[in-house]
Amino acid sequence: MRGGKREGSGRPRGSNQYGESTKAMRIPMSRIEEVKCLITGANPASIPLYSCKVKAGFPSPADDYIEAYVSLNEFLIKHPSSTFLLTASGDSMKDAGIVNGDLLVVDRSLEPAHGRIVIAAVDGELTVKRLSRINGQVQLIPENSAFSPIDITENQDLIIWGVVTHVIHQTL
Known part of the structure; x- marks a missing residue:
């Protein structure tokens, strides 16, 4: 027998993630x-x-x-599959308008360019800072004069999680 429907072929009924028959749709x-x-x-x-x-x-x-x-x-949210939320902790970015408890909208698809506010993991510890790249030197700059910049050395592990696109404040 060639082609056509064959008894016992294909995926068993109800074995998909929904547990029932599905139908393809054009959207x-x-x-x-x-x-x-x-x-x-x-x-x-x-x-x-x-x-x-x-x-x-x-x-x-x-x-x-x-x-x-x-x-x-x-x-x-401009890129839904690349966007996530984090809650800010501390006041190292208060002069940029980011305070303790703010909700940060972060987009992983954006280029972490010089001057952008980023979520970074430095040696496994998350922080929100302004990214500085000058003459090959990478720094994470706080927006509060009470804090010092973080100089990234070749011995440190730096992973940029994404760029902060919006800050949501709660006023009550």
């Missing part, structure tokens, strides 16, 4: 992350963005017009 590339969130149960909420600007000085009457709805996932 537009622009909607893949949305479908993944739907399948995994993640709920990327869209929040209204009002068209009026908020003055940090004297208050003015607010406009009730909603300009758009913004998904925080889309706003904060």
Whole structure:
């Protein structure tokens, strides 16, 4: 017998990760992350963005017009498969606006270039600092004058986990 369906061939029914029959579907590339969130149960909420600007000085009457709805996932995360969150500890980066307890959005796909704030593991210990690369010398620079820069030597193990793209503060 050649070709066609053969008795006993193929994967046993219900042996996939879902334990039931599956069906292939064509999904537009622009909607893949949305479908993944739907399948995994993640709920990327869209929040209204009002068209009026908020003055940090004297208050003015607010406009009730909603300009758009913004998904925080889309706003904060440009590369979902390469992005993760960490909680900041300590105050070595306070002058960069990163304080104890802040949530850091970190993107592994971005180039850890000179001047960027990065998550780095130095000899296995995680830290958040500004990356400096000058004349072949690598330093991790704190943004608080009470702390000293970390000079990276050839005897140290340095792994850059990713670049900090956003800092989320809690004000309450």
